[in-house]
Amino acid sequence: MATQKKQTRQKSKKGNKTQSNKTQGKSNIAIRLMGKHFWKILGLVTLGMLLFSIALYIYNARHHKDAYFAHYKEFGIDLPENFQIHGIDVSHHQGKINWPMVKSMESQQVKIGFVFIKATEGYSLVDKSFTDNWFQAGLAGIPRGAYHFFIAGKSGALQAGNFIRHVPKEQGTLPPVIDIEQRYGVAPALFRKELQIMLDTLEHYYKQRPIIYTYASFYNDYLAGHFDDYPLWVAHYFELKSPRIHRDWLFWQHSEKGHVYGIKRLVDFNVFDGDSSDFKKLVQPLAEN
Numbered sequence: 001m002a003t004q005k006k007q008t009r010q011k012s013k014k015g016n017k018t019q020s021n022k023t024q025g026k027s028n029i030a031i032r033l034m035g036k037h038f039w040k041i042l043g044l045v046t047l048g049m050l051l052f053s054i055a056l057y058i059y060n061a062r063h064h065k066d067a068y069f070a071h072y073k074e075f076g077i078d079l080p081e082n083f084q085i086h087g088i089d090v091s092h093h094q095g096k097i098n099w100p101m102v103k104s105m106e107s108q109q110v111k112i113g114f115v116f117i118k119a120t121e122g123y124s125l126v127d128k129s130f131t132d133n134w135f136q137a138g139l140a141g142i143p144r145g146a147y148h149f150f151i152a153g154k155s156g157a158l159q160a161g162n163f164i165r166h167v168p169k170e171q172g173t174l175p176p177v178i179d180i181e182q183r184y185g186v187a188p189a190l191f192r193k194e195l196q197i198m199l200d201t202l203e204h205y206y207k208q209r210p211i212i213y214t215y216a217s218f219y220n221d222y223l224a225g226h227f228d229d230y231p232l233w234v235a236h237y238f239e240l241k242s243p244r245i246h247r248d249w250l251f252w253q254h255s256e257k258g259h260v261y262g263i264k265r266l267v268d269f270n271v272f273d274g275d276s277s278d279f280k281k282l283v284q285p286l287a288e289n
Contacts, residue, residue, distance in 0.1 A: 074107035075269070076259035080242075080252075083271040085279055087114035087251075088258065089147070092129035094265050099133075099140040101262030112260065113279075114143040114272065116177055116233075120162045121149035130166065138170075143283060145174025147213060148198075153186035156197030164205055172283050175208035177233060181218050188222045199230065213253075216245045233270070249273060250282075 069078035079086060090097065102112055115137055118127040130146070137144045146167040150159060163176065178198060183191065195212075202210045212227055216236040224246070233251035236243035243252050251270050258269040272279055 070108075072107045072110060074105070074259070074261075075110075077255045077257055077269060079110060079269070080254055080271055083273070084275050085113040085272040086110055087116070087143075087270050087272065088112055088260060088263075089116040089118075089253070089268045089270065090129075090133060090263070091118035092127050094129075094263050094267055096264075097129075097133060097136070098262030099136040099142065102137075102260055103140040103142055105261040112142060114145070114174060114270075116145050116147050116174065116270075119146040119148060119167045120159075122151040122154060123158050123162055125149075125162075126166050134168070143172070143174060143279075145177060145211075147177035147179050150178050150180040150195060150198065152180065152182060152184045152191035152194075154194065156194035156199075157201060159194075160198040160201035160205075163202065169206060174283055175211050175231070176202045176206055177211045177213050178202070179213040180223075181214050181235075183218075183222065192223070192226055195227075199227075211250060213251075216243050219245060235268075 068080055068082075070081055071078050088102075102115075105112060117130060117133045117137065119130045119134075120126050134144065134146065146163070148159065148163045167176065178195065180191070180195060199210050199212075209230060211231040211233050212223070213233040214223060214235070216234050219232070219234060228247060231250040232245075232247065233253065234243045234245055234249045235253040236245070237253075237255060243249060243254075250273055252273065253268050253270045255269040256266065258267045260267055274282075
């Protein structure tokens with residue numbers, strides 16, 4: 001009888017041990033399955049968070065841009081908002097221009113309100129399309145001004161003479177523009193001296209304070225602090241709100257990829273920092289001395 005009880009207890013222990021092993025095995029399997037599920041879930045959560053972050057970044061970028069720019073399908077580019085007057089600048093690179101078509105183009109109440117036309121370069125070069133562009137733009141009734149491409153290191157007086165010989169002195173035109181964007185290895189002090197001579201010569205002749213055109217980087221490197229009394233036309237692309245420059249500016253060239261009816265090639269786009277009253281004052285000549 002005792003032996004039978006002993007055998008029964010041994011069987012019971014074996015059974016419990018077997019049951020325990022089975023339970024332990026199931027637990028191990030469950031743990032492994034939970035581990036696999038955990039890493040799978042963690043991977044999905046991580047991927048989801050990454051995709052969400054990317055989507056949020058894109059949304060914020062677009063939302064931030066829309067706060068300052070709006071897309072104009074006809075012009076093919078985004079135009080900065082909160083500016084009343086938009087315009088272009090052209091040279092012979094744009095080819096033959098149909099100025100009445102330029103004048104008539106309108107997109108979401110935005111029209112071409114002014115144009116700067118390349119006139120001269122250096123001592124003697126004259127843009128081959130200047131005379132025609134100047135006459136036809138004026139005939140179409142588009143406010144216009146002329147610009148000169150300045151060659152650093154060369155005589156400012158001779159360059160001014162080239163501009164004066166070819167750009168008419170007329171009422172109601174925009175001030176003359178000096179485009180300086182390359183140094184050609186010339187010492188900054190030297191080209192600033194010649195630039196000042198040309199500025200003075202043009203102002204004396206046209207009775208309008210000339211405008212300086214340049215890129216934001218060139219201005220910051222070589223012109224900052226030297227010509228603060230002159231209106232600035234600054235070129236700076238891919239900026240959301242305004243050119244990155246630490247002074248007031250009058251015109252901002254924000255794109256070089258605009259489309260305009262009557263012009264077959266891409267064209268630069270600009271905005272004027274002021275209203276129609278400010279613009280009207282700009283085209284009025286200075287009082288005679």
